[in-house]
Amino acid sequence: MARRSLIQRLRQHHGIEHATVTLLSRRLPGAQLVARSDGDGFIVYGDVDTATLRAVAEEALARLQAGASELAIHPNCGTNLVTAGALSGIAALLAAGGRKRSLWDRVPGAILGATLALTLAVPLGRWMQLNVTTSSAVRQLRVAAVTRLENGPVPRHRVTIA
Numbered sequence: 001m002a003r004r005s006l007i008q009r010l011r012q013h014h015g016i017e018h019a020t021v022t023l024l025s026r027r028l029p030g031a032q033l034v035a036r037s038d039g040d041g042f043i044v045y046g047d048v049d050t051a052t053l054r055a056v057a058e059e060a061l062a063r064l065q066a067g068a069s070e071l072a073i074h075p076n077c078g079t080n081l082v083t084a085g086a087l088s089g090i091a092a093l094l095a096a097g098g099r100k101r102s103l104w105d106r107v108p109g110a111i112l113g114a115t116l117a118l119t120l121a122v123p124l125g126r127w128m129q130l131n132v133t134t135s136s137a138v139r140q141l142r143v144a145a146v147t148r149l150e151n152g153p154v155p156r157h158r159v160t161i162a
Helices: 006-027 050-065 078-096 103-133
Strands: 034-038 041-045 143-149 156-161
Touching (some): 006 034, 006 041, 006 156, 078 103
Antiparallel strands (some): 034 041, 143 156
């Protein structure tokens, strides 16, 4: 099998991470979970049992492999936050532009521009996840290991994907 590029691996791991967090959240309502993908897999921050995390990660991967691609998209993804921040910042700058008006005269336009941008950020953030930051094309992958990491103030696990 050809070696996957780092970008492809990150997108795949990010998709598996989202699917895992989605299924974990359903199984453990109210659990405080955060995750971060990297070239080896992903890390889950939060108080979760190692065996439970492994079972859910394997289920998430199997569901993605069976075609449940919607699991690769998550509403609380950092991609959505970056998209919203970038759009609203740019819109506010553009709307507030021009030095001929006073600062207070520019504020309403900046607020309106940022608000419109935030409205567009929801579908654009989802599009960014679908096409840029995640992938559900994970057919050849498997969960290689789930390891509890002991150092650090927050409980965390490394999920290694091979």
